[in-house]
Amino acid sequence: MSAFAQDVMPPNSLAFNPVPRRPVSAVFLPKEHGSWSLALEPLLLGLLVAPSWAGGAMAGAVLAGFFARRPLKAALEPVASEKRKQARQALVLLSALGVLGLVEAGILAGGVALWPLLLAAPFGGLFAWFDRRNQARATAAELAGCAAFSFVPMTIATLVGWPAGVSLALAALAAARSIPAILTVRSYLRTTKGEAAGAGIALAASAAAFAGVLALTARQLAPMIAVGFVGVLFLRTLWLTGSRRPAWPARRIGMMEAFVGLIYVVLIALYFPAPLPA
Secondary structure (H helix, E strand, O other): OOHHHHHHOOOOOOOOOOOOOOOOHHHHOOOOHHHHHHHHHHHHHHHHHOOOHHHHHHHHHHHHHHHOHHHHHHHOOOOOOHHHHHHHHHHHHHHHHHHHHHHHHHHHHOHHHHOHHHHHHHHHHHHHHHHHOOOOOOHHHHHHHHHHHHHHHHHHHHOOOOOHHHHHHHHHHHHHHHHHHHHHHHHHHHHHOOOOOOHHHHHHHHHHHHHHHHHHHHOOOOOHHHHHHHHHHHHHHHHHHOOOOOOOOHHHHHHHHHHHHHHHHHHHHHHOOOOOOO
8 A cells, every 4th residue: 555545544544444334223123022022912912803904003003102112212312423313213203103003093993992092001101211211121110011011902902892891801811921921030030140039929920810810711701721821821930930940041031931922812812702892
């Protein structure tokens, strides 16, 4: 290389060490792999049990809100940066998609049918409060997020005219899966790190889920297979919080939970006693 070239292009110039660009997906894709399963399982449950065009529009709005979490957080950063610029652009797009989805669902099924979202709003707001303080992985935050998403299948059911009681049963079935799962996995991971596990809370939540689903079945608001599956999930909690728990990494536990959740949703959808419109 000539002396002139060395003067204008020093060895450490960007020409030789380009700065890698952030992929667009990094702006909105959640980092927590477990959130994918626990957030999208209720959505899939609603679409399989009570499919409709309005439910599809609602699903689009929910997905937009799910992906808007990271851009919202980055968009509020006080220091201007390329990351903040990309986040604000993504937030505008996702917000528009979310609003359009809700409006379309309201037009197709009537705005009143969206009333279960009022039940989800306080839990969603609580999660956002924790997330703004970088505490999204706190137990209360994760439980609030699960509770908020549990009302998604209920909303999808009301969009096709299902009665409130039967629609609420879908929310209960979603919560019976997600809330004990959160507590069980947290207890397992803490135990592997030598921390206080809180196994009693996980077992209590699993037992309450079993009792709740049993009550729904007795009133013919849930299929019998749900009782058996939630019973299996209770045994899963006993196993993962007991002395003979496996020495598995977090990734393997997460993959197992995702598979279990998918089977749960499919079985509930296949055997759910769909009612006549109200």
